[in-house]
Amino acid sequence: MAVLLIAEHDNKSLKDATAKAMSAATALGGPVDVLVAGHNAKGVADAAAKLAGASKVLLADDAQYANQLAENMAALVVELAGKYDAVLSPASTSGKNFMPRVAAALDVPQISEIVSVDGPDTFTRPIYAGNAMQQVQVAGGKKVITVRTTTFKAVGTTGSAAVESIGAAKGPGTSEFVRDELSKSERPELAAARVVVSGGRGMQSGDNFHLLEKVADRLKAAVGASRAAVDAGFVPNDYQVGQTGKVVAPELYIAVGISGAIQHLAGMKDSKVIVAINKDEEAPIFQVADYGLVADLFKAVPELEEELKKQGY
Amino acid sequence: MKVLVPIKRVVDYNVKIRVKADQTGVDLANVKMSMNPFDEIGVEEAIRLKEKGVATEIIAVSVGPQEAQETIRTALAMGADRGILVKVAHEVEPLTVAKILAGIAKAEGPQLIILGKQAIDDDSNQTGQMLAQLLGWAQGTFASKVTIEGGKAEVTREVDGGLQTVRLNLPAIVTTDLRLNEPRYASLPNIMKAKKKPIDEKSPSDYGVDPAPRLKVLKVSEPPKRKGGVKVKTVQELVEKLKNEAGVI
Numbered sequence A: 001m002a003v004l005l006i007a008e009h010d011n012k013s014l015k016d017a018t019a020k021a022m023s024a025a026t027a028l029g030g031p032v033d034v035l036v037a038g039h040n041a042k043g044v045a046d047a048a049a050k051l052a053g054a055s056k057v058l059l060a061d062d063a064q065y066a067n068q069l070a071e072n073m074a075a076l077v078v079e080l081a082g083k084y085d086a087v088l089s090p091a092s093t094s095g096k097n098f099m100p101r102v103a104a105a106l107d108v109p110q111i112s113e114i115v116s117v118d119g120p121d122t123f124t125r126p127i128y129a130g131n132a133m134q135q136v137q138v139a140g141g142k143k144v145i146t147v148r149t150t151t152f153k154a155v156g157t158t159g160s161a162a163v164e165s166i167g168a169a170k171g172p173g174t175s176e177f178v179r180d181e182l183s184k185s186e187r188p189e190l191a192a193a194r195v196v197v198s199g200g201r202g203m204q205s206g207d208n209f210h211l212l213e214k215v216a217d218r219l220k221a222a223v224g225a226s227r228a229a230v231d232a233g234f235v236p237n238d239y240q241v242g243q244t245g246k247v248v249a250p251e252l253y254i255a256v257g258i259s260g261a262i263q264h265l266a267g268m269k270d271s272k273v274i275v276a277i278n279k280d281e282e283a284p285i286f287q288v289a290d291y292g293l294v295a296d297l298f299k300a301v302p303e304l305e306e307e308l309k310k311q312g313y
Numbered sequence B: 001m002k003v004l005v006p007i008k009r010v011v012d013y014n015v016k017i018r019v020k021a022d023q024t025g026v027d028l029a030n031v032k033m034s035m036n037p038f039d040e041i042g043v044e045e046a047i048r049l050k051e052k053g054v055a056t057e058i059i060a061v062s063v064g065p066q067e068a069q070e071t072i073r074t075a076l077a078m079g080a081d082r083g084i085l086v087k088v089a090h091e092v093e094p095l096t097v098a099k100i101l102a103g104i105a106k107a108e109g110p111q112l113i114i115l116g117k118q119a120i121d122d123d124s125n126q127t128g129q130m131l132a133q134l135l136g137w138a139q140g141t142f143a144s145k146v147t148i149e150g151g152k153a154e155v156t157r158e159v160d161g162g163l164q165t166v167r168l169n170l171p172a173i174v175t176t177d178l179r180l181n182e183p184r185y186a187s188l189p190n191i192m193k194a195k196k197k198p199i200d201e202k203s204p205s206d207y208g209v210d211p212a213p214r215l216k217v218l219k220v221s222e223p224p225k226r227k228g229g230v231k232v233k234t235v236q237e238l239v240e241k242l243k244n245e246a247g248v249i
C-alpha cells in the first residue's frame, strides 16, 4: 500500500509528531513517502529523509505553503494523492485543518485521530472524549487518516531517503495569511514533553502560574492548563489540555487545582503516572491519579519546588 | 447577508456515557441530549453579527432524527430566524452532512456558514472543512475571533503554537472554538416566539445525497480503565514515591 505522510513542521524544524505518525504509516505496509510543504524548508526535508521508513521525501517549497493555509495545502495533497492508497497526517491543528478538505475532494470519509492500526483497513479511534473506543473498517477507496501521535512511538532516524523537489499546486487564492501570535517559551513543547505540570481554575490568576513554572523548570517540564484556566485568561489557549485542546501522554502529569472533568481527562489520562494536588478530597481527578495529595496548592506547590531543589533537581 | 448555522443534537456534555454490553455502540436510551456546545457558540456568533447589522437572516440547519427539531427550536429561541431539518434516522458521517449542507448552501446562498469545530460525540472535527472544500470556499477553523469587513472575513484561529489570523474571501466557512463567545440563554418570551418560527423538513434525497454510512463500525468498546492510586500525606512522600517507586523523576 503506497502511503503519503504529510510532515508537521514550522519551516525550520521537523516536529516529533511526524516521526510518531510515521509509525502508523509504516504499520499500513508502506512504502511511505513524506511530503514537506513549506517555505525555505529544505532543512525540514533533510530531517524527514532521516526518518526510518521514509522511502522518498517530496519537498514543495513555495511561499504559499509558508503558513500551511488549508486551501493551498489541500490543493497540493489532492494533486499528489492519485499515486497513493493512503494519506496520513498528525492530528495537529494543521492536519485537522486541511485533511478533511482532502477527504472531501477525494470523496472518501476521513478517519480522525486513530490510536491504533488494527489491520490494513481497520483502525481504532476514541469517541465521546475517549470514553469509548470505536473500531472502524474502510470499505474501499483511498484512506485519509489523521493520527493521534501520543499513542505511537517515534521511529528512529536511521533512514536516508532521497529528497525530490516538486512544484507547487495551483492554490484557489481564496485566503491569505495575516499574522501569527505564537507563544514563546524556553520550555519543552507541551505535546512532546516528558513531564507536564498543569494548572486549573484553582490557580486563581495568571501570576500564580509562576509557582508551577518553578516546579516545571526543576523537572524540565512543559506547563499546561485546564479550559477553565484558559477561559479565565490565566494562560494562552495553546496551554489547554483536553478533549478539545491538546492530548498529552507524558511520563508524568501533575494536575494542580484541576477538578478532573471528563473533558480534561480526555487529554491526559494516557499519561504514565498522574499526580493530583487538590484541596477537595472528593475531586474526580483523584480517581485517575496514581498519587494524590489533598492540600492547598499555595502551600504544597512551593513546598514541592523546595523539596525538588533540596534533592538536586 | 444570510448566515447558515448547522447544529447537531448530541449527548449533553455533562453525561457520563455508557458503552453497550454488546459493543455495538453507546447507550443513548434516556440520556439527556443537547445542542453540541460548539454549535451553540456558532449560533451566538451569528446572532451577534445580526445585532451588528452584518447578518440579515440566520438559518439553523440540523441533519438528524425528528427530535433534532428541538435543537433547532433552541437555536430559534436564541435568535435564529428559521430552521431546516434534514431528517435521517441513523447516524450520519461528516462527509454526508457536508454534502447535504452544500446542497442547502447552493439553494440558500449564504455568505457565511458557521459550524462548531467538532461534535462532542464523534469528535471528528471534519464537517466544516469538508463543506468548504465541496463549495470551493475558504475556511477559518477553530475561530476565537471573527470580523467581517470589506467583503472579507478576518478570522483569528486557535492553533497548536498560539494564534493565527487569516483573511478569507466571502462566502466562507468558519468553525468555532471555545473562546469565540459565551452563548446566551434563551429568554422565556423568546422561547415562546420561537414556537412560531418556521422549520422546513427535508430529506437527504432532496439534495441528491445518499446518507448510507461508508465506514463500517466493527465495535465500540470501553477504554482501558485507570486504577486509582494512593493518597500521599506530604510533599516529601510524593517526591520520594515519584523517584523511587514510579521512577519518573
Ligand SMILES: Cc1cc2nc3c(=O)[nH]c(=O)nc-3n(C[C@H](O)[C@H](O)[C@H](O)COP(=O)(O)OP(=O)(O)OC[C@H]3O[C@@H](n4cnc5c(N)ncnc54)[C@H](O)[C@@H]3O)c2cc1C
Pocket (backbone or CB within 6 Å): A199, A200, A201, A202, A203, A225, A226, A227, A228, A229, A240, A241, A242, A243, A244, A245, A246, A256, A257, A258, A259, A260, A261, A262, A263, A264, A267, A277, A278, A279, A280, A283, A295, A296, A297, A298, B013, B037, B038, B120
Ligand atoms: C464543549 C466543551 C469542551 C471542553 N473542553 C475542555 C478541554 O479540552 N479541556 C479542559 O480542561 N476542559 C474542557 N472543558 C471544560 C470542563 O468541562 C471543565 O469545566 C474544566 O475542565 C474545569 O477546569 P478546572 O478543573 O480547572 O476547574 P474547576 O472544575 O472549577 O476545578 C478547580 C479545582 O481546583 C481546586 N482548588 C481550588 N482552589 C484550590 C487550592 N487553593 N488548592 C488546591 N486545589 C484547589 C478545586 O477543589 C477544584 O477541584 C470543556 C467543556 C465543554 C462544554
